[in-house]
Amino acid sequence: MGQISEFLDREFRHFNAAALVDAARAYRAHLAAGGKMLLALGGAMSTAELGISLAEMIRQDKVHAISCTGANLEEDLFNLVAHDSYVRVPHYRELSAADEEALYRRHLNRVTDTCIPEEEAMRRIEAAVLEEWVRADQRGERLFPHEFLWNVLRSGRLEPSFQIDPKDSWLLAAMEKEIFLIVPGWEDSTLGNMYAGHCLRGKIRDPRTVRSGIEYMMQLANFYQRTTARHSLGFFQIGGGIAGDFPICVVPMLHQDMQVENVPYWGYFCQISDSTTSYGSYSGAAPNEKITWGKLASSTPKFVIESDATIVAPLIFAYVLGR
Structure with a gap:
């Protein structure tokens, strides 16, 4: 264990700090016992440059599958090719509506303190x-959203435009390791909107050229059954929303809807969220509520860290990596 891990063990002893260390230790124990881990990536973590630590987690086989939003999928790639043109706005809390409009006129799309250049x-x-x-549409081929981006990266056409160290791109690391990747609700993203526009204009004849979320769920069901036949599969969730809600449902789908017997529950669960536990909030639902839906067992190690994922996730990853 390195200096960061030793610092966390020594200093992080209570409340959310203790939950962070408990979750990190349990993550390490899960892997040491032969388990695998799925990461659910919500929020704007790619724009927060989580790839700096997440890419290394992927390379070192600490993350074996990812469910992410369409925004996180594309924003890692945006950052890879346009990092130098991003504009940081550290005083974002003081911006007026007129200030925001001025950013809009400059084609700067703000995510908290960071503006993505259009x-x-x-x-x-x-x-x-x-x-x-267009090439896939003309050939009658159908691919998943992430496969199109992987094809772009594999072609090498973007390499002259790289503006960060490629080792800090989690999407590149995922492509190189060919880890299992799903992007539920991809339509709710910048590229998804662009794709719909090109379909409406007739540049793409068949909207089904990009494969659907239902097909992603079918792929996930097969992956889950293959993986859990030999390994316990854990669930590490950053943020809320569809990136987490979609994949965690694969267990009750297999067991309750498909009547598959002896479907293993998720073997570990941790969520980093600043969503207040509340009535009717999926993102704020406590882990025990998931027991009633057949997603987790009462014996599943469960952790909730109510804090900022941009602070917590890199620390947990550092601990898991032994830094």
Whole structure:
């Protein structure tokens, strides 16, 4: 264990700090026992540059599957090719509506304290991926959203535009390791909106060229059964929303809807969230509520860390990596 891990063991002893260390220790124990881990990536973690630590987690086989939002999928790629044109706004809490409008006129799309440049990031990636969409459409091929981006990366056409160290891109690491990746609700993303627009304009004849969320769930069901036949599969969730809600449902789907017998529960569960536990909130639901839905067992190690994932996740990853 390195200096960061030793610091956490020594200093993080109570409340959310203790929950962080408990979750990190249990993560390590889960892997040491031969378990695998699925990461559910919500929020704007790619724009927060989580790839700096997440890519290494992928390379060192500490993360074996990822469920992410369409935004996190594309924003890691945006950051890879346009990092130098991002604009940081540290005083974002003081912005007026007029200030926000001025950013809009500059084609700067704000995510908390960071603005993504439309032309340098979004339009550059749109041009590259549109070629892949059109080519697949003309050939009658159908691919998942992440497969189109992996094709763009494998082609090498973007390499001259890289503005960060490629080892800090989690999408590149996932492609190189060919880990299992799903992107539920991809339509709710910048590229998803662009894709719909190109379909409406007739550049893409068949909207089914990009495979659907239902097909992702079918892929996940097969992956879950293959993996849990030999390994316990854990669930590490950053944020709330569809990135977590979608994959965790695979267990009750297999057991309750498909009547598959002896489906293992998730073997570990941790959620980093600042969502207040509340009535009727999926993102704020306590882990025990998931027991009633057939997602977790009463014996599943369960952790909730109510804090900022941009602080907590890199610390847990550092602990798991032994840094």
